Structure formats: structure tokens, C-alpha cells
Amino acid sequence: MKKKWTRLLVCAVITAMIVTASAVPVFAAGDVAGAIENTWTQAQTQIKTVVNNVVFPIVDMILAILFFVKVGTAYFEYRKHGQFEFAAPCILFACLIFTLTAPLYIWTIL
Template sequence: MKKKTTKILLSAAMVTLLVVASAMPAFAAGDVAGAIENTWSAAQSQIRTVVDNVVFPVVDMILAILFFVKVGTAYFDYRKHGQFEFAAPCILFACLLFTLTAPMYIWSIL
């Protein structure tokens, strides 16, 4: 039994040594920042179009649905308990305003 365990450990050590010896470090050659800037410049108009026409409208729709659902549940809680909770509807409304107006200024920030 000890012979089998010794063989397995020896095999594992050899495999580990082989992997470590054959592993080559990968270094970036050239100007990485320049490559990223060139890629961004080439794809900037496409990214803007997708974000303005797909991402922001989807986020706006989700926030609008959440806002109206939360206002409805807050109203029903008001009818049940006599106290209207303003925090969650106000936060959702502020987020909705932020995402509705974001396409006007987000690209000047980036």
C-alpha cells in the first residue's frame, strides 16, 4: 500500500514540476494603453448607439415599473396602517430621473 501511495505522490510531484518548468510568463509587448485608446476610439460610436438606444431604455423601463409598483404598495400600506412611506418611492424616482437624463451628460464625463 505504501508503494502505491509513494508512486502517486512521485507522479504528482513530477507533473507539478513539469507544469512549473514549462510555464512561461506572459508580458505585454508594446504600448498597451495606446492599443486600448485606439480600440475605444474605433468602437466609441457603436458603444454610444447601443447604450443610448438599448441599455438606458431598458434600465428606465425597469425603474419605472418598480417605481409605480412601489407607489402602489406604499398606498395600500397607507390605507392599511395610516402612514405613507416616502423613502423607497423617492429613491426610485431619483434613480429614474438620473437614468432618464444620463444620456445627455454621461458621454462628456467619459
């Protein structure tokens, strides 16, 4: 009988500790939107620099390579079948133009 009460007491203490440890974040009231806006304004210049100098050039390079490969394969299929497929090269070219000009206006949208 004593073991049963000891086990019950240990379970109650552990449950109470878990509840108190979990309750601390519940009482942490704050302005989440304000914290996100503050973080964005502090890191905005660094994010812009990285995106403009690293991300957009990488995406541009990948799209340019895909565009020229697709134009080449479309040409070889034209030579083989006599019909040129315009859809894929046009879509890749439009995406390439979009990503090349995106740094000029994307930051005014955000």
C-alpha cells in the first residue's frame, strides 16, 4: 500500500512540475506583430543585400541555363519532327525577365 501512495505522490509531483513549466510561456503576453516588424526593420538591409547579391543571381543563372538548354532541345526536335515547340522556351524566358528585373521593384512591394 505504501508503494502505491509513493508512486501516486511521485506522479502528482511530476505532473505539477510539467504543468508549471508549461504554464510559463502561457503568461508571456506580448505584441507578436510588433516583434516581427521590429525584427524585419533591423534585418532589412542585410536581407536585401543577401537576396540582391546572392539569391537573384543564382536564380537568374539557373533560369538562363535552363532556357538555353530548352531552346537547344527545341531546335533539335524541330530538326527531327519539323515543328518548333514555343511554350517551354517562352515560359522560361518570361521567368528569366521577371527575375532579372525583380530587384528593381520587389522591395517596394514588400
